[in-house]
Amino acid sequence: MEQKFLDVMNDEGPVTIVTVNANPAGVVNTWMSYVKIDEDDNCLYIPAAGMHSIEEDFADDNTVLLTMGSKKVEGTAGPGAGFHVSGTGEFLSEGSEFTAMKERFPWIRKILKVNVDQITQKI
Numbered sequence: 001m002e003q004k005f006l007d008v009m010n011d012e013g014p015v016t017i018v019t020v021n022a023n024p025a026g027v028v029n030t031w032m033s034y035v036k037i038d039e040d041d042n043c044l045y046i047p048a049a050g051m052h053s054i055e056e057d058f059a060d061d062n063t064v065l066l067t068m069g070s071k072k073v074e075g076t077a078g079p080g081a082g083f084h085v086s087g088t089g090e091f092l093s094e095g096s097e098f099t100a101m102k103e104r105f106p107w108i109r110k111i112l113k114v115n116v117d118q119i120t121q122k123i
Contacts (some may be wrong), residue, residue: 011070
């Protein structure tokens with residue numbers, strides 16, 4: 001994962017999570033500070049209190065798109081950098097990642113694991 005993406009993720013702001021197979025598209029949001037980045041496995045772990053709509057969408061196609069950005073990080077044409085993260089998602093309700101995230105966020109019911117296929121800087 002590129003340093004500029006990691007710099008953006010170190011700021012606080014919203015992350016939009018979109019499933020591409022629903023009609024209309026399923027859309028939920030979370031905060032960048034909630035997202036755990038696992039560079040070794042090239043994935044993101046996101047606490048899920050709700051997210052029922054996108055979990056249901058995964059029954060047919062688990063393709064997911066995330067967007068995030070920060071105006072504090074230099075972008076392609078001045079202040080502000082934004083990224084699209086594409087990959088596949090799965091919801092986990094057990095395991096070491098779930099247990100660790102449940103300790104940090106006791107309100108979660110599951111975690112969304114996003115296996116990252118591509119990170120593209122948009123601005």
